[in-house]
Amino acid sequence: MNTTRALVPVAWGMLWIARAPLEHEMALHMAVQLPLLIGVGYMLATFLRPYEPRWFAESDWLGIPGLLLVVFATSFWMLPRMLDLALSEPWIDSAKFASLPLLAGLPLGSSWPRMPGLGRAFLWANFIPKLGAIGGLYLAAPTRLCAYYRLDQQAAAGIALIAVAIVLGTCWSVIVFVGSPPFWSRAGIRRQRARHEILEAGE
Amino acid sequence: MTGIEAVGSRSRINATAAVRAYLATCGIVLLLMMLLGLTMRLAQAQWIDVEPNLFYVVMTMHGAGMVGIAGLGGAAVMWHFVRRYVPVSTAIFVANLVFFLIGAALILGAGFIGGFAGAWTFLYPLPGHSGGLWSANGAAAYMAGLLVIGVGFLLLHLDIARGIISIYGGLGAGLGVKQAFGFAPEKDGPPPAVAAATMAAISNVIGIVVGAVVLILSLVNLYAPSFTFNTLAAKNLIYYFGHTFINVTIYMAVIAVYEILPVYTHRAWKTNRVFYLAWVLSTLMVLTVYPHHLLMDFAMPTSILVAGQIISWLSGLPVLLVTAFGALTNVYRSGLKWDAAAGLVFMGVAGWAIGIIPAVADGTIPVNSVMHNTQWVPGHFHTYLLLGMMAMMLGFMTYLAGPKSPSHLAPAGVWLYLIGGTTFVLAFLAAGSASVPRRYAVHLPAWLAYDRAGSIGASLAVAGALILIVRFLVSLRSPIDATP
Ligand code: HEM
Ligand SMILES: [Cu+2]
Numbered sequence: 001m002n003t004t005r006a007l008v009p010v011a012w013g014m015l016w017i018a019r020a021p022l023e024h025e026m027a028l029h030m031a032v033q034l035p036l037l038i039g040v041g042y043m044l045a046t047f048l049r050p051y052e053p054r055w056f057a058e059s060d061w062l063g064i065p066g067l068l069l070v071v072f073a074t075s076f077w078m079l080p081r082m083l084d085l086a087l088s089e090p091w092i093d094s095a096k097f098a099s100l101p102l103l104a105g106l107p108l109g110s111s112w113p114r115m116p117g118l119g120r121a122f123l124w125a126n127f128i129p130k131l132g133a134i135g136g137l138y139l140a141a142p143t144r145l146c147a148y149y150r151l152d153q154q155a156a157a158g159i160a161l162i163a164v165a166i167v168l169g170t171c172w173s174v175i176v177f178v179g180s181p182p183f184w185s186r187a188g189i190r191r192q193r194a195r196h197e198i199l200e201a202g203e
Numbered sequence: 204m205t206g207i208e209a210v211g212s213r214s215r216i217n218a219t220a221a222v223r224a225y226l227a228t229c230g231i232v233l234l235l236m237m238l239l240g241l242t243m244r245l246a247q248a249q250w251i252d253v254e255p256n257l258f259y260v261v262m263t264m265h266g267a268g269m270v271g272i273a274g275l276g277g278a279a280v281m282w283h284f285v286r287r288y289v290p291v292s293t294a295i296f297v298a299n300l301v302f303f304l305i306g307a308a309l310i311l312g313a314g315f316i317g318g319f320a321g322a323w324t325f326l327y328p329l330p331g332h333s334g335g336l337w338s339a340n341g342a343a344a345y346m347a348g349l350l351v352i353g354v355g356f357l358l359l360h361l362d363i364a365r366g367i368i369s370i371y372g373g374l375g376a377g378l379g380v381k382q383a384f385g386f387a388p389e390k391d392g393p394p395p396a397v398a399a400a401t402m403a404a405i406s407n408v409i410g411i412v413v414g415a416v417v418l419i420l421s422l423v424n425l426y427a428p429s430f431t432f433n434t435l436a437a438k439n440l441i442y443y444f445g446h447t448f449i450n451v452t453i454y455m456a457v458i459a460v461y462e463i464l465p466v467y468t469h470r471a472w473k474t475n476r477v478f479y480l481a482w483v484l485s486t487l488m489v490l491t492v493y494p495h496h497l498l499m500d501f502a503m504p505t506s507i508l509v510a511g512q513i514i515s516w517l518s519g520l521p522v523l524l525v526t527a528f529g530a531l532t533n534v535y536r537s538g539l540k541w542d543a544a545a546g547l548v549f550m551g552v553a554g555w556a557i558g559i560i561p562a563v564a565d566g567t568i569p570v571n572s573v574m575h576n577t578q579w580v581p582g583h584f585h586t587y588l589l590l591g592m593m594a595m596m597l598g599f600m601t602y603l604a605g606p607k608s609p610s611h612l613a614p615a616g617v618w619l620y621l622i623g624g625t626t627f628v629l630a631f632l633a634a635g636s637a638s639v640p641r642r643y644a645v646h647l648p649a650w651l652a653y654d655r656a657g658s659i660g661a662s663l664a665v666a667g668a669l670i671l672i673v674r675f676l677v678s679l680r681s682p683i684d685a686t687p
Contacts, residue, residue: 117365118292118295118358118361118362118365121361121364121365122357122358122361125357125361125408125412126412126415128412129412129413129415129416130416132416133416133419133420136416136432136436137420137432140432140433140436176364176368176373176374177373177374177375178373178375179368179371179372179373179374179375179376
């Protein structure tokens, strides 16, 4: 148990050490470093869950406040200007290293389970096309959006974001289409029959 | 209350009251939008004077309003019937209506106050190039209105999808994929309403999300004109959204046919392998057919256009055929007693089927290069929207109003709607084959005969709809549990 908990600081530290190579390419910066930092916070949330005070869980109504925080924190660090500043000012980069895990990953991990299925679906349905759209913009923009990245790096980042959007979109579609348990399983058929019976009994 | 409803509705809002609110909104907006349509037709006929600038505002409002109300009416039909089979949230259903009303207010303000007249398709970069006719704020209000309406529909479809998954395990099962390919017995398949609602959810979630992307990009462009993007890409996204959304209205409304005709014929709607296969195929095709809107865009890759053309020929057909055939066999020798509701629903199937023929013709490249942007186009889509989709929705309205409300007038309403509507669409089609352009505020003298015939037909159709809708509104006085 303690060794798995150690993962959090280790991963955090390793990302800090790997800062230069990951930030060297815009695609790696956006599609690898930022998500991994959020992942660190998410992991932290799973370890902290048993210690979560009850008042905190209750005031996070349906997980909405937490996820709003996630949306703001992630949108903030997606701004090209912030990427630039993170490169030029070490203290801004430290702020990024602190805020993405603590203000995005941590609330994501703690609020996501509280969010009802419909809310999660709504967020996915907004997040995936948003990634694709931002990717499309980077790809299409005739000018450089960041001072520190070349036009070709920006285009590569665009492609990376679009690729992530396509992969996520495909996974999501397959999951909702096939369902769990798979609809050809006996459990699925049994559940469906039971539903038909309620229906007939009711009419 | 059936067992399902007891399990399904966790909310305190009465479901029937919510459906009634939807239909009352649809009825009133439909009438207003029909009057806007009539105004345009009368102006083209030169029987009234309408400033060309105002004509295009009216055209934009009529297009957006009608498409929105078709979506809302389809949603009412779908939700009313699908909640017999899967648990759905009444609160979300009502939320969609609220989003719709907010969005509609923004859109109407954009048009009649802001002067926005860029057509309901808001084709980029037109909203940002008004030539001084409307401001960036006007165009933005229009697009924001669409976004708000989109949020409501997205929530509604996701909620229904959630309900379907909770019963059937996955959307594939909701669509009847197993049955379609013969891997599961037909009798275990989903009821038609569930299959249709599944297809509507899949198509509209994808369509709306694509629409939201292009709307947001266009909004950014309005306020930061130096930020531009590829116009052809924008056109692809817009028609992906527009085509899907308007098509899905029919696939939602058709549930009225599956559920109402059997009440009259006392025969269950037969679902078999072919039925499920048709729905699977139409789901795939509705999402890939939109390039028929771009047949004139020479920069599009030819392969996509050819695929779009072939899919156009096929796309509507599977569901249309199983529905038309199913309706005929359901009715044939059933001894059903025709009344206004049954007649309207049946008319809906016929109007849909007949309207597809000129649409398919127009989806063919050699025909399209002649007919594109002639009144042939409003000719075909008014056939399946006015005489198809809206007839189904009016049938549902009449069915909900029940036999108690004044019924001697209802058949007159149906006949007026049918005869007037047919005259109106035939006038468009005839004008189209004589190469009268669409979207022209001012017509040449040689075109006036078509416009006048169309105006007369449109007036009759409005009168018919007025009778049916007023009858429905009057029926709202009766207590809720008196309705079927
Ligand atoms: C009495 C009923 C109606 C009348 C009189 C009417 C009239 C018209 C007219 C005159 C036009 C412009 C034609 C042109 O381009 O020259 C038009 C366009 C249109 N109508 Fe209707 N209409 C009616 C019903 C409907 C219905 C029921 C729907 C949809 C559910 C609908 C959807 C549209 C759309 C989407 C356009 C295209 C607007 C554009 O070109 O941007 N209409 N209608
Ligand atoms: Cu289309």
